[in-house]
Structure formats: structure tokens, C-alpha cells
Amino acid sequence: MSKIGSYDERVKNFNWSISEKELGYKEGDNINIGWYCSDRICDQGKADKIALNWEGLGGKIKQYTFNYVRLCSNTIGQFLRDLGLKDEDRICLFMDKIPELYLSFVGVMKIGAIAQPLFSAFGDESLLVRMDNAETTAIITQRKHVKKVRKIRDRMPYLKHIIIVDYDGKHPLQEREIAFDMEATEKIEKLDIFPTKAESPSVLHYTSGTTGQPKGVKHVHYSLIAQYLTSKWVLDLKDDDVYWCTADPGWVTGTSYGIIGSWCIGVRQCVLDVGFSPLSWYKFMEKYGVTVWYTAPTAIRSLMKAGEGPIRENDLSKLRHMVSVGEPLNPEAVVWALKVLGMPFLDSYWQTETGCIMISNYPGMEVKPGSMGKTFPGIEGCIVDTETFEKIEESGKIGLIGIKPGWPSMMRTYWKNEETYQSKFQNGWYIPGDRAYIDEDGYYWFVGRDDDVINTGGHLVSPFEVESALLEHEAVAESAVVSKPDDVNMEVVKAFVTLKPGFEQTDEMELKIMNFIRKKLSPLAMPQEIEYLDKLPKTRSGKIMRRLLHAKEWGEEIGDTSGLEDD
Numbered sequence: 001m002s003k004i005g006s007y008d009e010r011v012k013n014f015n016w017s018i019s020e021k022e023l024g025y026k027e028g029d030n031i032n033i034g035w036y037c038s039d040r041i042c043d044q045g046k047a048d049k050i051a052l053n054w055e056g057l058g059g060k061i062k063q064y065t066f067n068y069v070r071l072c073s074n075t076i077g078q079f080l081r082d083l084g085l086k087d088e089d090r091i092c093l094f095m096d097k098i099p100e101l102y103l104s105f106v107g108v109m110k111i112g113a114i115a116q117p118l119f120s121a122f123g124d125e126s127l128l129v130r131m132d133n134a135e136t137t138a139i140i141t142q143r144k145h146v147k148k149v150r151k152i153r154d155r156m157p158y159l160k161h162i163i164i165v166d167y168d169g170k171h172p173l174q175e176r177e178i179a180f181d182m183e184a185t186e187k188i189e190k191l192d193i194f195p196t197k198a199e200s201p202s203v204l205h206y207t208s209g210t211t212g213q214p215k216g217v218k219h220v221h222y223s224l225i226a227q228y229l230t231s232k233w234v235l236d237l238k239d240d241d242v243y244w245c246t247a248d249p250g251w252v253t254g255t256s257y258g259i260i261g262s263w264c265i266g267v268r269q270c271v272l273d274v275g276f277s278p279l280s281w282y283k284f285m286e287k288y289g290v291t292v293w294y295t296a297p298t299a300i301r302s303l304m305k306a307g308e309g310p311i312r313e314n315d316l317s318k319l320r321h322m323v324s325v326g327e328p329l330n331p332e333a334v335v336w337a338l339k340v341l342g343m344p345f346l347d348s349y350w351q352t353e354t355g356c357i358m359i360s361n362y363p364g365m366e367v368k369p370g371s372m373g374k375t376f377p378g379i380e381g382c383i384v385d386t387e388t389f390e391k392i393e394e395s396g397k398i399g400l401i402g403i404k405p406g407w408p409s410m411m412r413t414y415w416k417n418e419e420t421y422q423s424k425f426q427n428g429w430y431i432p433g434d435r436a437y438i439d440e441d442g443y444y445w446f447v448g449r450d451d452d453v454i455n456t457g458g459h460l461v462s463p464f465e466v467e468s469a470l471l472e473h474e475a476v477a478e479s480a481v482v483s484k485p486d487d488v489n490m491e492v493v494k495a496f497v498t499l500k501p502g503f504e505q506t507d508e509m510e511l512k513i514m515n516f517i518r519k520k521l522s523p524l525a526m527p528q529e530i531e532y533l534d535k536l537p538k539t540r541s542g543k544i545m546r547r548l549l550h551a552k553e554w555g556e557e558i559g560d561t562s563g564l565e566d567d
């Protein structure tokens with residue numbers, strides 16, 4: 001405890017220069033995330049230390065040292081450069097959690113290009129809207145996903161290269177496609193790292209809002225300063241730790257803390273690229289001796305369901321620190337963990353936009369199950385009034401979370417959407433769009449989102465995107481998408497649809513529509529239930545009343561329906 005300092009002590013003496021100093025960075029210097037995550041660690045004498053333990057399907061395993069991460073990322077960087085790719089080009093990373101994903105990320109950073117990671121379960125439509133917005137120059141992908149790219153490539157004239165990392169030579173490569181075999185390529189010992197500065201763009205992550213297309217959140221290399229320190233102080237990463245972040249780098253947790261956080265400290269991390277099962281997770285933790293674990297409430301709830309049996313079958317005695325993120329962590333999960341694993345899950349709260357943890361249960365601080373904890377030292381937060389955005393001084397009063405702008409990993413804009421970016425600031429506060437209250441001890445308690453975005457299993461889904469995709473199905477006339485409660489995922493997607501004349505409201509049709517969305521968007525966005533209506537509830541001006549359908553699903557008071565269209 002005393003080593004990292006108590007929370008109050010840290011708050012009192014806080015300055016981001018603590019992080020800058022530890023990283024040997026001074027204002028005006030070059031700062032490159034790729035260099036910090038590999039070359040610098042090697043320079044510190046940790047070249048032969050294991051950086052990554054990877055396990056995939058069928059028990060396939062791989063192990064990489066920091067030196068090998070350095071060499072592989074150099075090699076990928078050189079390959080991309082030889083293709084003519086350069087700084088600020090958007091390079092999409094569209095892979096499962098294979099080693100190439102992690103190494104490409106570092107390689108892309110090194111040449112100063114912008115990494116655009118996208119979740120590999122995305123369908124062609126999800127991929128297209130995001131690549132279209134970013135005008136992506138190249139995509140790095142796998143054989144199993146290239147079909148989706150081929151389907152949309154004609155609509156992406158800006159996309160020059162489709163790089164396949166596991167090409168097997170069986171079928172001819174098609175237009176713009178090129179194979180890259182990392183293992184077989186001769187490694188580049190020295191790469192000229194692009195001299196990125198603090199404000200040079202690094203990562204573009206897409207996040208969904210209620211209206212409009214997903215927004216590209218632009219981050220810069222200076223974000224490292226915040227990701228480094230939060231990894232040390234909240235995830236409590238230390239040199240001899242074995243760290244496992246279960247998030248996919250298609251989402252921000254998987255890059256900020258699934259690549260950058262541990263590697264810039266020189267901490268070994270583990271990646272498991274197989275589907276979820278409680279037993280395989282515990283076995284993985286035993287096998288590699290995981291000490292620090294960063295995961296999400298949906299996974300924790302599934303583990304709780306599986307009970308203590310699979311825990312007892314494995315030796316998890318090395319585990320010493322567990323942190324959760326992405327959705328509300330139920331108090332029962334904290335208490336359960338304390339009972340069966342001997343320590344609580346510490347909740348943490350942040351967003352794609354914030355780039356690093358904003359609020360958390362700081363190690364050593366008293367845990368209040370159900371609370372997100374307190375703001376990270378150096379982060380000034382409060383609750384503001386939902387209408388006036390004035391700070392609410394009273395404890396216990398619900399309002400919107402407000403955060404004082406200015407921390408290193410704050411997004412710099414939404415890609416080609418400065419207007420929406422500006423709208424996130426009110427009365428001098430950055431407004432993440434979540435409702436909460438602060439108790440008398442300064443702990444934050446999450447209440448709910450302030451918009452219609454669905455948080456399913458820790459992943460945000462835009463009702464707008466699902467509604468638009470539904471309308472593309474030949475049978476659907478109108479649609480309204482809301483969340484419905486779910487034991488494990490907390491919320492899942494539910495769609496109400498009216499069908500065009502000549503189509504029947506059958507179970508078969510429901511399955512067809514579900515599949516259509518799964519393929520086009522993703523399994524996350526697929527409605528778990530489709531309810532047929534003859535007519536959607538609308539206001540007199542013709543707007544669909546999602547609020548009414550939402551209230552019905554959650555068994556809430558329907559409230560004022562005076563605007564509702566008459567029958």
C-alpha cells in the first residue's frame with residue numbers, strides 16, 4: 001500500500017508531470033507509443049522478458065519477448081512503409097485477438113499512422129460506415145474476415161491495401177490484396193521511428209451514439225501519460241505481475257489497457273483468443289499464474305452463474321488484484337468475489353472518449369459495493385444539473401457526471417464531426433452523458449445513461465444503427481429498437497417491427513431478420529427478440545416513441561403520453 005501512496009496523499013500532491021518524469025518525457029520531446037511499448041522496455045534491460053503469452057483455439061500457444069515485440073513491430077512498420085503508407089494514414093486493424101493484432105498496433109504507432117481497430121465480429125455494414133468515415137487507406141485482416149471486406153471494397157475507393165496476415169496460398173489474391181506473413185518475414189532490427197509529438201494522432205476508436213452514424217474518437221500519442229499512470233495506480237501493475245485484460249482491442253479497453261498500459265510499463269500480459277467459458281478462463285489463469293485481472297461485469301455475472309465448482313478445480317492463488325469496467329458492477333458481484341476469490345472486484349468507470357480510467361475504486365481505499373469509487377487523482381469531477389449544467393454541491397442528488405477537461409488522454413475531437421465534439425462540453429465541464437450521484441464520502445454511484453444507447457454486455461449499441469439496418473430487410477416497414485433487461489448482459493437489444501403487406505408475422509421471419517442483423521452489423525447488435533406490432537406508437541408529429549416501448553420492457557411508469565398519436 002505505502003508504495004503507491006494513499007489515495008488522499010496522491011490527490012494532494014498530484015501532477016501529470018509525475019508520469020512524464022517516470023517516462024523520461026519533457027514538453028516538446030518526441031513521444032511515440034510504439035517506441036514506449038517495445039524499444040524503451042528493451043533499453044531498460046528487459047529485452048528477454050516475456051511480453052505476451054498468447055493462447056488460441058485448439059490449445060495453440062505463442063510466447064513473445066519484448067525484444068520480439070520490438071522486432072515484429074519494426075518489421076510490420078517497414079512493410080507498411082514499403083507499401084507507401086505514412087503518418088496520419090488510417091490503418092484499420094480487423095482481426096481476432098491474434099498476436100498480429102497486438103504487434104500491428106505497435107507497428108502502426110511506430111510509423112506515425114493512425115490505428116483504427118474494429119471488432120472482428122462486425123459485419124460488412126458496420127465495417128463500411130466506420131471505414132467510410134475515416135477514409136481508411138489500408139486494412140490488416142485475416143482470411144476468415146476478408147470476405148466481408150471484398151463485399152464492400154468497391155464502395156471504398158480510398159482503400160488501397162487489404163493486407164492478409166494468414167494467407168495460405170490456396171486461392172488467388174484479389175484486387176488490392178497482399179499477403180504478409182509475420183513469422184516468415186525477415187525481421188527488421190532497426191526502424192526509423194516516426195517523430196510523433198504529444199499531439200500527433202494515434203488511435204481512432206469508433207463509438208455509438210443515439211443518433212447518427214458512429215463517431216470516430218481521435219486520440220493522440222500524449223494519451224500514454226495517462227494510460228501509464230492509471231495502469232500503475234489503479235490496475236496496480238508491477239514489474240513481476242502477470243496481467244490479463246479480457247477486452248478485445250476492437251474496443252478502447254483492449255487498446256488503452258490491453259496493449260499500451262501493461263507494455264509501456266514492461267509488464268507481461270496474457271491473451272486468450274477463444275470463446276468464453278468459465279472453466280477455460282480459470283484454467284488459463286492458473287496456467288499462466290495471472291496476478292492482475294481486468295474484466296467486465298457481464299463476464300463476472302457468467303462466472304457467478306457457473307458457481308464455485310470451476311474455481312475450486314483451479315489454483316488461482318497467484319491472483320491478487322481484480323478490476324472491472326464497462327457497465328454497472330452489481331454489489332452482489334463484489335461480495336461474491338470477496339467470498340469465493342478472497343478479494344473484491346474494484347469497479348472502474350471511463351469511456352472511449354476519456355481514453356483512460358476516470359473514476360475507480362483506488363487500491364487501498366475502502367470499497368463500497370455498488371459504487372464506482374472516486375475520481376483518479378488529478379481528475380476533477382462533479383455532478384451537474386441536467387438542465388443548467390451548474391455544479392450540484394449537495395451529496396446524494398442525481399445529475400450528470402461532469403469532468404474538468406484537460407487530462408492527457410482526453411479525445412481531441414470526433415473525426416470529421418467537431419460540432420458533436422463541442423456539444424460534449426457544457427459550462428466548462430466535459431459531459432460523458434451518464435447520470436450519477438456522489439455520496440457524502442465523495443464516492444460516485446452510477447444511475448444510468450442519459451441517452452437511448454444500449455449497453456449490452458459492456459458494448460454500446462446504437463438503436464439508430466439497428467433501426468436503419470432493419471429497414472433494409474425486405475419485410476420490414478418500420479422499426480423501433482430499445483433495450484430489454486437480461487440476467488447476464490444486463491441489457492440486450494429488442495426490436496419492435498411492423499411488416500410490409502404480404503409478409504407474415506412468423507417465428508421463421510423473426511429468425512431471418514435476426515440473422516440479417518447479425519451478419520450486417522454484429523452479434524451484439526442482433527435483437528434477441530423481435531416483437532411484431534401492427535402499428536408503432538408515435539407522437540402526433542410522427543416520431544416513434546421509443547421511451548414508451550422502453551418503459552414497457554423495464555416495467556416502468558410510462559409517464560406523460562399526451563403527445564401520443566390518437567388511434
Ligand code: WT7
Nearest residue numbers: 253325326327328348349350351352434446460
Ligand atoms: C460507457 C462508455 C472504457 C470502458 C469501456 C466502455 C458505461 C463504463 C462503467 C461502470 C457503469 C459504465 C457508461 C459509459 N460504463 N464503465 N463502471 N459503471 N457504467 O467504453 O464503449 O465508450 O462506453 O459505458 O455508460 O459512458 P464505451
